Amino acid sequence: xxxxxxxxxxxxxxxxxxxxxxxxxxxxxxxxxxxxxxxxxxxxxxxxxxxxxxxxxxxxxxxxxxxxxxxxxxxxxxxxxxxxxxxxxxxxxxxxxxxxxxxxxxxxxxxxxxxxxxxxxxxxxxxxxxxxxxxxxxxxxxxxxxxxxxxxxxxxxxxxxxxxxxxxxxxxxxxxxxxxxxxxxxxxxxxxxxxxxxxxxxxxxxxxxxxxxxxxxxxxxxxxxxxxxxxxxxxxxxxxxxxxxxxxxxxxxxxxxxxxxxxxxxxxxxxxxxxxxxxxxxxxxxxxxxxxxxxxxxxxxxxxxxxxxxxxxxxxxxxxxxxxxxxxxxxxxxxxxxxxxxxxxxxxxxxx
Amino acid sequence: xxxxxxxxxxxxxxxxxxxxxxxxxxxxxxxxxxxxxxxxxxxxxxxxxxxxxxxxxxxxxxxxxxxxxxxxxxxxxxxxxxxxxxxxxxxxxxxxxxxxxxxxxxxxxxxxxxxxxxxxxxxxxxxxxxxxxxxxxxxxxxxxxxxxxxxxxxxxxxxxxxxxxxxxxxxxxxxxxxxxxxxxxxxxxxxxxxxxxxxxxxxxxxxxxxxxxxxxxxxxxxxxxxxxxxxxxxxxxxxxxxxxxxxxxxxxxxxxxxxxxxxxxxxxxxxxxxxxxxxxxxxxxxxxxxxxxxxxxxxxxxxxxxxxxxxxxxxxxxxxxxxxxxxxxx
Numbered sequence: 001x002x003x004x005x006x007x008x009x010x011x012x013x014x015x016x017x018x019x020x021x022x023x024x025x026x027x028x029x030x031x032x033x034x035x036x037x038x039x040x041x042x043x044x045x046x047x048x049x050x051x052x053x054x055x056x057x058x059x060x061x062x063x064x065x066x067x068x069x070x071x072x073x074x075x076x077x078x079x080x081x082x083x084x085x086x087x088x089x090x091x092x093x094x095x096x097x098x099x100x101x102x103x104x105x106x107x108x109x110x111x112x113x114x115x116x117x118x119x120x121x122x123x124x125x126x127x128x129x130x131x132x133x134x135x136x137x138x139x140x141x142x143x144x145x146x147x148x149x150x151x152x153x154x155x156x157x158x159x160x161x162x163x164x165x166x167x168x169x170x171x172x173x174x175x176x177x178x179x180x181x182x183x184x185x186x187x188x189x190x191x192x193x194x195x196x197x198x199x200x201x202x203x204x205x206x207x208x209x210x211x212x213x214x215x216x217x218x219x220x221x222x223x224x225x226x227x228x229x230x231x232x233x234x235x236x237x238x239x240x241x242x243x244x245x246x247x248x249x250x251x252x253x254x255x256x257x258x259x260x261x262x263x264x265x266x267x268x269x270x271x272x273x274x275x276x277x278x279x280x281x282x283x284x285x286x287x288x289x290x291x292x293x294x295x296x297x298x299x300x301x302x303x304x305x306x307x308x309x310x311x312x313x314x315x316x317x318x319x320x321x322x323x324x325x326x327x328x329x330x331x332x333x334x335x336x337x338x339x340x341x342x343x344x345x346x347x348x349x350x351x352x
Numbered sequence: 353x354x355x356x357x358x359x360x361x362x363x364x365x366x367x368x369x370x371x372x373x374x375x376x377x378x379x380x381x382x383x384x385x386x387x388x389x390x391x392x393x394x395x396x397x398x399x400x401x402x403x404x405x406x407x408x409x410x411x412x413x414x415x416x417x418x419x420x421x422x423x424x425x426x427x428x429x430x431x432x433x434x435x436x437x438x439x440x441x442x443x444x445x446x447x448x449x450x451x452x453x454x455x456x457x458x459x460x461x462x463x464x465x466x467x468x469x470x471x472x473x474x475x476x477x478x479x480x481x482x483x484x485x486x487x488x489x490x491x492x493x494x495x496x497x498x499x500x501x502x503x504x505x506x507x508x509x510x511x512x513x514x515x516x517x518x519x520x521x522x523x524x525x526x527x528x529x530x531x532x533x534x535x536x537x538x539x540x541x542x543x544x545x546x547x548x549x550x551x552x553x554x555x556x557x558x559x560x561x562x563x564x565x566x567x568x569x570x571x572x573x574x575x576x577x578x579x580x581x582x583x584x585x586x587x588x589x590x591x592x593x594x595x596x597x598x599x600x601x602x603x604x605x606x607x608x609x610x611x612x613x614x615x616x617x618x619x620x621x622x623x624x625x626x627x628x629x630x631x632x633x634x635x636x637x638x639x640x641x642x643x644x645x646x647x648x649x650x651x652x653x654x655x656x657x658x659x660x661x662x663x664x665x666x667x668x669x670x671x672x673x674x675x676x677x678x679x680x681x682x
Contacts, residue, residue: 037575038575047602048602052601052602053574054571054574057567057570057571057574061567151432155401160400160401160407161401161404161407162401162403162404162407162562162589164619175600247563248563250563250566250596251562251563251566251592251593251596253562253563253589253592255403255561255562255563255589256401257400257401257402257432257433258559258560258561258563258564259561259563261432299567300567300571303556303567303568303571303572303575304571304574304575306554306556306575308555309525309527309528309555309556309557310528310529312557
C-alpha cells in the first residue's frame, strides 16, 4: 500500500519537478482563457489552399523565437550566454533586404541572398565564439559588444533606413504553405529536430554540458573546449540569422530599430522556462521549444483578448512571474519545509 | 579625453582671432563681424532610425543647418528609441554650452529636469515634432510640428464621410505614452464620435512596426471573425503591415477592409496608388526652413509663438497618390 502510494508520489514529483511541464500547463491555460473568450478559438479552417486559424498563427509567430531559443539553449549549456541574437537577426534581415532590393526577384536571387545573409550571421556568431573561446572574454561582455555593434552594422548596411524589397520566393519562406502547413514552422521544426538529434544522439550534448559544469575538468577529460565553444556561438549566430530572415521575409521590410529588438530576452526566457539552468551544465531543447511556443502563445493571447496596450507588459510579466514561482523548487519546498519544521518542533516539545 | 579637443578648439579660436586682428591692422576697418564668422552650434537631440518619416525629417534638418548656412549641427540620435540616451545627449549639449538645442523626444514625460538645466544655462530649446508632457510652455521656447490633432481629425473626417452608416474599426497605435499617440487618438476620437454607428472594436500598439502590425492585425481579424471595415493606423508602416494581414486572411484591402494611415511616405503613397491603402494623411516632415527661421529669430532675441503649425496635405484616392508620387521626397 504505502509502497504504491510512495511510488505514485515519486512519479508525480518527477513530473512536477520537470520545469517544461509547467510551461505546457501555462500554454494550455492561456489557450483555455482564449477559448472562454471565444469558443471558436481553437478551430482550424481551410481556405484557399492552406490551413488557417489562431493555432496556425501561433505556430508561425513562434518560428523565429524557436530558432534563437535553440541557439541560446546550446550556448547556455556551456555556461555562456548570447545577448547578440536580436542584433544578428536585424543584420541578417538588413543584408537580405538590401541585396534583394537591388535584384530582379528570381528564385536564384533569393537563394543567393539567403546564403549571404546566413553566412554573415554565422561569421558574427563566430566572432562571439572567438572572443569567448580564444580571447577568453566573459560571454556576457563579448556578446553584449556584438549586440550593440550588430544594430549599428545593420544601420550602416541600410543607411539608417527601413529597407523594403520584393521577392516572392523569399517571402514564401515566411508566408508560404506546404500541404497547408506554414513553411516557416516546418522549417523551424526540421531545424530544431536536426539540432536535437545532433547533440543528443552523439556525445556532443554531453561535451557541451561538461564544459558548462567545469570547463577545466572537461579539458582534462579530453573535451576540446575552444572548438566546441566556437562552434556553439557560430551555430547560435546562424540560427539567429535564420530567425532574422523569417522575421523580415514575413513583411519584406527590415526595420533597423525594431526587427529582433530585445528578442534575446525572449530567447533567454524560453530557455529558462524550458528548464535549462543559466548556470550551465544541463540543457533541454524540448524545453526551449515549449518555452518558445509559450512566448508566442502569450503574445497572441494579449492581442486576442484585447488587453489594453498600456497594460500588455504588466500582463505578460504576471504570467511569467507566476510560472517561474510554480517552477521554483524552493517555493514548492518552502511549504514542505514549513510542514517539516512544524513536525520537528512538535517532536522536540514532546521530548522535552 | 574631452578636454583635449576643447583645448584644441580654444587654440583654434585664438588663432582665428589673431588672424582677424591681423586683417584689421592690414587695411579696411569694416570687419566688425567677428561674431558673424563663427558658426552657431546647434545640438539636435534626435530620435534616430524609426521609419521613413523620421528619416526624411532628420535628413531635412541636417541639410538645412549646414556650415554654409552658418551652423554647426551636432546630431545625436537616440540609441534604439531609448529616452535615457536622449537625456544623456541633452545634458552633454548643455554642459558643452551649445547655442541652441533642438529636441525630438522619444517619450513625452520626464523632461522637466533636463529642460530646467538648459534654462539655467540660458540655452533656448526648440521642440521639433514631438511635444513634452505635461506641456509646460515655460520650459521651452517653441514647438514646431505639423498638428497631430488636425491630421488625425482629417483622417477621422474622411472615415465619417466614407462610413456614414457606421462600421467596425480598429486602431493600430504607436507605443503607449508617446505624445504623438495621445494626440492622434484625441483627434480621431473627437471627430469619430459624431457617427455613433462607427464602433471601436479595439486598439493595440504595434510599436510603429510593419512586422508587429501584421502579427497583431491577423489575430485581431480572427478574434472579430473578419468583421472589421476600417483600420486607423497611426503611421504608414503599421498600415502596410495591416494590409498584408488583410491579404493573407483572404480579404481585399481597400474593398473589405479600408486602411487609413498617417505620414505620407513614398511606400504608403505607392500602396494608395495600388488601392491597398484607402487614405493617407500627410504629416509633413520637411519643415527645416521654418525651423531655421525660428532659430534665427530666437537667437536674435525675438519673441516667437509657443506652437508653430506646419501645414500638411491629405490623399484620398489612387489618382491623388499617383499625382503626388513623382515629386515625393521621402
